[in-house]
Amino acid sequence: MAKYYLGIDLGTKTLGLATSHGIIATSYGVYQFPENDFSNAAQYLITLIGNKNFTDIVIGYPKNMNNTIGPRAVMVDDFITLLKSMLLTPIPIHLIDERLTTRQAHQIMLEANLSRQKRKTKKDSLAAQLILETYLQQQ
Incomplete structure (x- = not known):
């Protein structure tokens, strides 16, 4: 069965x-939800996964620079637990160290001379794309 990946940068x-069929990751956009309303975000993903038939989820795992687990990584762990509880059919969820992806996304956008407003709207989907590309390169 062909793989279809969904990359996620959780805020x-x-x-x-971001999405990929296994070679190149492509930005899929940004979903905005009320602050800390992770059940809203998870429900959106449940619908998206069902509609698009993703086979795997790749989510950024924001470790601290000293490789420890901080509050942001705990937030991702809690979100994964919530998402798994809502999935009707379990699918693999892969964690990818995302410590430098946001900085990398900003650098790419600066080099592309994107305006401040465009950088603000595109940074999350570009970070998801970088997370997914990192995972694909490790396969």
Whole structure:
């Protein structure tokens, strides 16, 4: 069966999204939800996963720079637990160290001369794309 990946950069108000059939990751946009309303975000993903038939989820795991688990990583752990409880059919969820993806996304957008407003709207989906590309390169 062909793989279809959904890459996720989880924030407190946004889901940066990217997709891939296994070679190149493509930005899928950003879903905005009320701050810390992770059940809203999870429900959106449940619908998206069902409609698009994703086979795997790749989510950024924001470890601290010293490789410890901080509050942001705990937030991702809690979100994964919530998402798994809502999935009707379990699918693999892969964690990817995302410590430098946001900085990398900002650098790429600066080099592309994107305006401040465009950088703000695109950083989350670009971060998700970088997370997914990192995972694909490790396969």
